[in-house]
Amino acid sequence: MAHEIEAPDQDRGPAPSSGLAVAVTDPVRNPGLPPHRERVTDQDPAKMRAAVRTVYTLFYLSVAGSIWAIAAYFLFPMEDGELASVRANNLFVGLGIALALLAIGVAAIHWSKAIMSDTEHVEHRHPTRGKDTTRAAAVQAFAEANEESGFGRRAMIRNSLIAALVASVAPGIVLFRGLAPQGVNPVELLSHTMWESGMRLARDPSGTPIKASEVTLGSAFQVIPEPLAGLSHYDGYLEEKAKAIVLLMRLLPEQLQETEERASWSYDGIVAYSKVCTHVGCPVALYEQQTHHLLCPCHQSQFDVSRGAEVIFGPAARPLPQLPITVDDEGYLVAQSDFHEPVGPSFWERH
Template sequence: MAHEDDPLEHERASWKPSAGLAVAVSDPVRPPDLPSHRSRITDKDPAAMTRAVRTVYTLFYLSVAASVWAVAAYMIFPIESGRIVDVRNNNLFVGLGIALALLALGIGAIHWSKAVMSDKEFIEPRHATRGRDSTREAAVKAFSEANEDSGFGRRAMIRNSLIAAVVASVVPGITLFRGLAPQNSPSNPFAGDPVHLLSHTMWKEGTRLARDPEGTPIRASEVTLGSAFHVIPEDLAELGHEEGYLEEKAKAIVLLMRLLPEQLIETEERKSWSYDGIVAYSKVCTHVGCPVALYEQQTHHLLCPCHQSQFDVTRGAAVIFGPAARPLPQLPIAVDSEGYLIAQSDFNEPVGPSFWERH
């Protein structure tokens, strides 16, 4: 039992909650008062509103003009010509047109929302989401109010210019799809056929394997165990850029490696395609055509850096991981009388992605 003169007991008996604490517990937290609404110049001056509206639809029509220019630049500087100057101008002016179109569209939309749309502030209370008729009616009312506040329905110039700018901004992208494959012509009836284009490269019987990009022929003795060479046909160096150099190189690039002969697991058909453990495979990934250029000499795996497809060099570059649908095409090789590595023939199948229709 506590002593009647215990000071702690007297303190407990005399303690009472303070009035300030009681208010803090019982009263809800109130948000600070919002500052008074400041009217914009466009709300005060009709002339300023007219100028803002004119600025918005001018930006939208500028976006339309830039989209049209991007399409025109694609035609004025055709990349099919093969000339470097046309490729550079095509990239420059098409890119500038698309950039200006999207920039003008974005600035116009921001200026519309900040200077023309309704500037009224309101508080929208939360409520449970329901699918009743009253909810649908409220949604319709909200869209109607949004239309009224934005002026989308009654400001015809802004509405029409926005629609035109959005539609036109898509046109350059659609136009660029034309460059995915050349069109057929009387002089080249297979120009638009990707299967035909990818079925034939510059490799042919007797073509020497050369270093990329120097074009120096490679002797079999130079290919050591664990090494990897980036290879092109020796004849490729004779082509100029205006004669399809880049196109032919993109199809003919090869990766050359040397393993111990007993490490290769070859089918009867392909036993003669390698030379003393040296094998050559297309560098063009069979997924979407990225260059397969990363070789891991311990596991003998080739890696495509784009989507991480992996190929096993010891088993005919078979796919062991990733989205690639088929092995890398193998280039049959041999050695000539001077010890240089040569191709026995072209690839026995089309190089490149597997999404083309193949026969």
């Protein structure tokens, strides 16, 4: 059967769009940059001088804030057991540091808005391939930046900025002083903990003594000396716990590769090692029972429990100190003695 093709009807309106974009014959013209509006500092030299004075005054105010933070560190020392002294130290040191950094930020913003060159310019795109003139162009760019910012010409701003930046890091350097023990030998301090011969191993934080029969294969207990649970936080609890905290694990006795000296330091496959990483003192918290590896989550040092907690990966410099243990007449796990070496980070052992 033949079909007739109907001619387009002019009254039906435009044909549906095919979805193709139609080229614009008259492109939009670039309107250019708007007229330049001069700042008040560009119009009035007195206003410019005032802006310069404001900037370098703020930089010197930053220097004063840094000096105050250092002075407050010594004027308001943190006393043991006195929460008010800690609050006062944090408040006044923090105010000094906040003033130092805030003044630098405000001065830098005011400098850029009121003093630096305010001329608009267009930066045209160019090929990224290096040319022979690239080094000369870079030198020219730095020279122009120096001219526009006034860094080379305005000595007061330049010198006050350098002084403020140098002073701003001084409080942080001084605060590092509080990280080191004062008036004591770190090696001697970390060479002794609360552990004594016959002292029972207890669960943390309840202080419940642990029997050897309660330690199952593959388990890991965080333990403390039994008397530690009876101390309050103001009797040196946290300081003693930080040194004496121990991880207790049980392996098959034949899995332990012990030296002759340490053959008697374990009991029926149960071993106890310091929980304090020998890298920077983070708590070793993750135990993988299939590989017998202990992992420090801070910097990924790994220790092999089956071989004296020796370092098998990471930045730690020496094995975890081992606590010699045994059982008493009632079957409770007890320490044979204190650790035989300092606990904690290895850098404390430098002489």
